[in-house]
Amino acid sequence: MTFEIGLVLGIIALxxxxFVSERLSMDTVAILIMALFMVTGVLTPAEGLAGFSNPATITVASMFVISSAIFKSGALNSVGIGLTRIGRKNYLLCLLSLMLISGALSAFINDTAVVALLMPVVIQVSHDIEVSPSKLLIPLSFGALLGGVCTLIGTSTNILVSGIAQAQGLEPLQMFEFAPAGILFLLAGVIYMFFIGRHLLPTRKHSKDLSEEFNLGEYMTEVVLLPDSPSVGEPLKKLGLVKNLDMKVMQVTRQKTKLSATPSLILQANDVLKVRCGVEKLKMLKEEKGIKLKSERKFLDEDLLTSDSKLYEAIVTPNSYMEGKSLKELNFRSYNHGAAVLAIRHRDEIVNEKPTHVKLSAGDVLLISANAQQADKLRENEDLLIISQTERSHFNYSKIIPVMIISVGVVMAAATGLVPIVLSALVGVVLLILFRCIRMDEVYKAIDWKVIFMLAGVLSMGAALEKTGAAKLLADYLIYGLGDFGPHALLSVFFFITFMTTNFMSNNATAALLAPIAIVTAQELGVSVKPFLMAVAYGASLSFMTPVGYQTNTMIYGPGNYRFSDYLKVGTPLNMLLWLLASLILPYFFPF
Known part of the structure; x- marks a missing residue:
């Protein structure tokens, strides 16, 4: 143990x-660690920044663009339509089809995009067959995760592990090298969910009426503005209820016409205001001069809608700019042309009182009142995903054909070894731009820059472990403790450590940390590196025990109204099953 190794291990421990505490975003932590390695002299600036030019980073960025082009072309709309038809027939058939379809798509398309595509369909189908969405959303996410391990491009983690191997002078992993074991993992997961997992899924109440689901009825009442009210002739923002009592006016009805409650709306006598407030404020409301309470009843969705507005559910996406900020800080209403957030489902609670002050997290569900123009603006927001009242994009045949030809070409060129995956993906992006399948501004939006910066940052961990000999030291400790049991036992341990770690830390950070140690361990044992690398790649993506282990698990957390314990209950047996399966099949497909 040298001082330099101790320094590296200390920085990695930090x-x-x-990563686990989530006090800082994943990309911030990754860049911070990269900077520490360079400042302390462990890595030179060239070595520390090499992650930005690593083939893995460039390949992942390119695949984001290709996935976005496929998504925007409408080529996958038929998948959603087909799933809807199947789902309306039978719940078990729907669950089976859902996992197989999401798995098949995720093998070639970014799994976050697959879940974003299918989640609104799944929620609608659950309403149609009168099954709680919580019975289908975990299978959707798990299917996407299982399918992602079937190919090199199925998940960024596979590409990252391949890049680490290549950086250390080893052969990069091939496109369909993951398929034999990956398909068995997928089938095992589907069988588990069909026979066992579905019985462990929670049944959470999910109302078709969004105002009821978000408990708005308990906080809504109607107020009539009397002719002697001092607010008559004044804009809504100067209304005493808004200024003094900090209440939210949801709607104004004037002579049977429903009006949007914009701050500049000039109030008139006999206007009926729908107001949301708590019980204590309701008491204060009764004492306010110039108003009278018309009713105290629950309101349904149609009560809250103006002639051109609807209620929408939208989730804060993983790695969103909105994470850690409140709606007030984001100036949400102004940025989205007046769309109003009525309530937030934040983890296990519904927030109705002052939702604009809540610090947002990935997976939070926002209940938004918006008209058509505002809804279009929301759909353009890369940090939100509308999961209700969605309108499918039309098939764009002028784009579908070239998009699919280029995408298939990218896969086949890499699979046949004609060119490396990084080159085929880059050429694919260029062709998509030249054939006007995607615009340059859409290219920049398609790339999840937080993931790119995180990849570049975590790659420095592997470089520091390898350069200082820390990877060799850790490998020696593992061999000393378990070497007598042979490579099979060590392989099983690597898979176990990887999937356990990735349930609480970024899967890419886990892979970047453990892949160099796995390589050195295999070399010290004098066996093939391949099975150890594959154990890390598979283990880092098969994360089912927590909502924070993988992005798709986070995405379904709010819409499914799940709790942390639900993932432990359903995911732990699956992880144990796959651990046992991996210990048996990885040495068979990837001999020592």
Missing amino acids: AVVL
Whole structure:
């Protein structure tokens, strides 16, 4: 143990603590660690920044663009239509089809995009067959995760592990090298969910009426503005209820016409205001001069809608700019042309009182009142995903054909070894731009820059472990403790450590940390590196035990109204099953 190795292990320990605590975003932690390695002299600036030019980073960025082009072309709309038809027939058939379809798509398309595409369909189908969405959303996410391990491009983690291997002078992993074991993992997961997992899924109440689901009825009442009210002739923002009592006016009805409650709306006598407030404020409301309470009843969706507005559910996406900020800080209403957030489902609670002050997290569900123009603006927001009242994009045949030809060409060129995956993906992006399948501004939006910066940052961890000999030291400790049991036992341990770690830390950070150690361990044992690398790649993506282990698990957390314990209950047996399966099949497909 040298001082340099101790320094590297100390910095990595700090990284693990920061990743698990989530005090800082994943990309911030990754860049911070990269900077520490360079400042302390462990890595030179060239070595520290090499992650930005690593083939893995460039390939992942390119695949984001290709996935976005496929998504925007409408080529996958038929998948959603077909799933809807199947789902309306039978719940078990729907669950089976859902996992197989999401798995098949995720093998070639970014799994976050697959879940974003299918989630609104799944929620609608659950309403049609009168099954709680919580019975289908975990299978959707798990299917996407299982399918992602079937190919090199199925998940960024596979590409990252391949890049680490290549950086250390090893052969990069091939496109369909993951398929034999990956398909068995997928089938095992589907069988588990069909026979066992579905019985462990929670049944959470999910009302078709969004105002009821978000408990708005308990906080809504109607107020009539009397002719002697001092607010008559004044804009809504100067209304005493808004200024003094900090209440939210949801709607104004004037002579049977429903009006949007914009701050500049000039109030008139006999206007009927729908107001949301708590019980204590309701008491204060009765004492306010110039108004009278018309009713105290629950309101349904149609009560809250103006002639051109609807209620929408939208989730805060993983790695969103909105994470850690409140709606007030984001100036949400102004930025989205007046769309109003009525309530937030934040983790296990519904927030109705002052939702604009809540610090947002990935997976939070926002209940938004918006007209058509505002809804279009919301759909353009890359940080939100509308999961209700969605309108499918039309098939764009002028784009579908070239998009599909280029995408298939990218896969086949890499699979046949004609060119490396990084080159085929880059050429694919260029062709998509030249054939006007995607615009340059859409290219920049399609790339999840937080993931790119995180990849570049975590790659420095592997470089530091390898350069200082820390990877060799850790490998020696593992061999000393378990070497007598042979490579099979060590392989099983690597898979176990990887999937356990990735349930609480970024899967890419886990892979970047463990892949160099796995390589050195295999070399010290004098066996093939391939099975150990594959154990890390598979283990880092098969994360089912927590909502924070993988992005798709986070995405379904709010819409499914899940709790942390639900993932443990359903995911733990599946992880144990796959651990046992991996210990048996990885040495068979990837001999020592």
